[in-house]
Amino acid sequence: MPPLLQLENVEAHYGRIRALKDVSLEAAEGSIVALLGANGAGKTTTLRVISGLLRPTAGAVKYAGQRVERLSAEALVRLGIAHVPEGRQIFPELTVGENLRLGAYTRRDRAGMEQDLQRVFALFPRLRERALQHGGTLSGGEQQMLAIGRALMTHPRLLLLDEPSLGLAPLLIQEIFRVIQEVRGQGATVLLVEQNVHMALSIADYGYVLETGRVMLSGAPDQLRANAEVQRSYLGA
């Protein structure tokens, strides 16, 4: 079976600055794939290319056997790609419930939406308690839950998570990572961008290390952990 997601020699620019050079990676259906690397390595850019927020200047993005690098973000959401952007980006003036409903923006199947709403509330009971509160009044951890919940409302087949642990307390990070595993258990494929390499490798099936816009290294978590370069740069060994 071909992988659900495949990037082939992708190149991307911000204006004249090249952010990605010759990036190739893949994610098998139902797996968790970690994208690691320092600031500015191109992790966020890679996610933006996949979700259609940024057009690649070269290369191919294949999703479910189809070339998608020319499709709009809107079309990709409909195809099942959900992006939880960096910094959460929830809608602060809307209630938690309204935020979640906006996640289902492209959907018309009421029954399925209701089902997904219950699924999100089951994954994050806290969100049900806070359903009537404005998004802006939530704590950082709750906002991250909301951002993930909102993305799950699109009923994604591929979930792109950008730094979900950023700025959260250790207990909350564990909670978020528990949910990521649960979401995968329910059939979704997860592409996870993380600075927290320990945590990311503990749940990932495969990992890629980016450096200045290129894939420097890839492998199973054990291989990456054993790599001297990874140990020195990211694991503080």
Added chain:
Amino acid sequence: MRQSLFPHPKSLLLVLAAALLPPLLGVIPGIPVGYVLYLVCLALIYAIVALGLNLLIGYAGQFSLGHAGFLAIGAYASAVLTQRFGWPFLLALPMAGLLTAAVGFLLGLPALRLSGPYLALVTLGFGLSIPQLVLWRGELTGGAGGLRDLPPASVLGLELRSESAYYYLVFLVIVALTLFARNVVQSHTGRAFIAIRDSEIAAQAMGVNLTRYKTTAFALSAFYAGVAGSLYAHLIRFISPESFTVILSVEFLTMIVVGGLGSVSGSIVGALFLTALPEVFARLPVLKDFKNLFIVVFGAVLILTILFFPRGLAGAWSTRTRPIPPPAEPAARPQEAV
């Protein structure tokens, strides 16, 4: 989700009271009924612009300093159509709205790439250019002298020459446009506007088409201003480039900030308040000798509002009017600290 036309009994009462305004004014001795009704018409016309501007700024988060330009386009379109081409007013009114909406759509295109101060500058430039265009095409627009003796508004052969007749026309239009605005903000489109305002990135990631909704917001907002322009032209029955200066655009902006950004009723309250204000000042002893004092007062009102009523006048006396969907299941778990 169907909603009743008037979700609050209060607003129904308000509409009834407004409908009875002309006869009620007639009862009070010593009031120049005609002039007061003329002012109320003007205030309601500005309120229509404010409604549209609030959809654009308060809901969709896209800035405009050029709404006097849209008002001018609607006014000139309606004036030229009725006076030069003999269109009936009842056709010219929606046509003025649609033509202005088309221009609004075009102005929405740069908004796809610009935001904040840059968008403000583009719309400011637009607002400044419209009076210049009017001067340039003098043979059609009357140039600096303006267009005089515009035909009075008529509905099905009935000429609305009296202030109270015109008041009812404006009143009907604003009731319709208010209900329409209410529906828009509670619709799919309204949620897309709010999403774009709060976070463009997240809106896009949720599948909201930025191009479509930003241009829609501009077109919709311009439609309101265009309809208002038509009503303005046939109220005053004289228009000239001087009626549509940048100051007026700033006044519209002040109206929605004072009334309440992201509030349909606030737009109307703000417009009524700020149209009445200079009239009140012009009648006060001593102060009336200061010409253009009202501009200073506008500034002061704006600052005081931002300081003390950040949600505007509408937000000051109703904390929240937007219906909230109840959660699917009541929370049964005890609250935990995070």
